[in-house]
Amino acid sequence: MTSDFDDAPRDVDYRNTSQRPQFDDLPPVVRDALAEVAGAPVMEASPSVTSGFTGAYAGLLTLRDGRRVFAKAAGPAAPFALEAVPREAAILRRLDGRVTAPRVVGAGPADDWQVVVLEAIDGHLPGMPWTAADAQAVHATCLELAALPPDEVAEVTEESFADAVGADEMSLTCLDELASGEREWPRGIPRLSSGQADELAALGHRAATRLTGDRLVHADLRPDNMLVEPGGRVRVVDWNWTARGPAWADFVGLLPLMAHQGLDADGMAARSPLLEGVPDEAVDSFLAVVIGYMAEHAQHPTWAGTLDVLRAHQRQMARTFLAWLAHRRGWSAAGTAQS
Incomplete structure (x- = not known):
């Protein structure tokens, strides 16, 4: 790869991407609903988390009975999260603590808000920066997700990863x-030559046939959707986009960021049983369609309840996916990144 792929803005710090209300800022009916679904009054509320991209409430609560829980609450000011909270609660109930997912304590509406209370998980975000130990732990968790039997996956989600991602019309039109x-x-993403851009688009159009599968795909696995527990196990959170697809998709979706921060992504891919027998073209098609998705959405205004850093994240994803794809296919940058 040429230096053009490295001539880019500063990396997103996924620990500091949101501005959320505090527990005391929530309407009384919402605070009461959180206590009700948690099963005990709230005695102490920790500061809201600063990761994630919505303006919804999210934070740890200590209850009168001594339990600690993680609570989320979304209202009309955060419409994306308002839909996401009950969707995640339904998915997590079906997962029932399997594949490292948090257990649901309770969930429900509170006037025009939605709330969910989950098992509290202590840990740090991986990838800040990526280390070999965190990468190995994340790979172990991806193996655990992939091991869920297809009949159990079908009970969790009917969504097709190939349809939702591989056949996404906006992504393909962008390419x-x-x-x-x-x-x-887009700004911050190096231009490809005409021939390379044609190849990128052609790869993207093959993704729908390459991303079929019957395994569990989280479909939004990024550093701020994982927590590395003190014992080293990685727990996966924020289950909004779960789908049925190829066993390797979640892990491959993390490799460009790992490569960007100096880890041997090629070696990890070659050694992973998740990728045994998987054609290079399948991986490259996935990378291509994600580049299209991120490049498309990075140019849109942010929606209500989100910060501009969401678009910085999408530009970074497009940039790192393109860099690793270019490396895999022997491309070099034809032009500099737009500033």
Whole structure:
């Protein structure tokens, strides 16, 4: 890869990407609902977490009976989270603590808000920066997700990863327009040559047939959706986009960030049983369609209840996925990143 792929803005710090209300800022009916679904009055509320991309409440609560729980609450000011909270609660109830997911304590509506109370998990975010130990622990968790039998996966989700990601029309249109020159390359992402851009678009259009599968895919696995417990086990949180797809998708989705921070992504891919027998073209098609998705959405205004750092995250994802794909396919940057 050329230096053009490294000539980019500072990396997103996933520990500090949100501005959320504190527990005391919530309407009384919402605070009461959290206590009700938690099963005990709230005695102490820790400061809201600063990870994630929505403006919804999220934080640790200590209850009168001594339990600690993690609570989320979303209202009309955060419409994305308002839909996501009950969706995640339903998915987590079906998972019932399997594959490192947190258990649900309780969930429900509170006037025009939605709340969920989950098992509290102590740990640190991986990838701050990525270390070999964190990468190995994350890989072990990806193996655990992939081991869930297909019949149990079908009980958790009916969503198809191939349809939701591989056949996403906005992503594919973005790749086509970048290749044709109808669209400018987004800020912070190096331009490819005409031939490389054509190849990128062609790869993206193959993703729908390459991303079929019957295994559990979290589909949004990134540093702030994982916690490394003190014992080294990685717990996966924020289960909003769960789908059925290839066993390798979640792990491959993390490799570009690991490569960007100096880890041997090629070696990890070669050694992983998740990728045994998987054609390079399948991996590259996945990388391509994600580049299209991130490049498309990075150019949109942020929606209500989110911060501009969401778009910085999407530009970083497009940039790192493109860098690793270019490395895998022997491309070099044809131009500099847009500033």
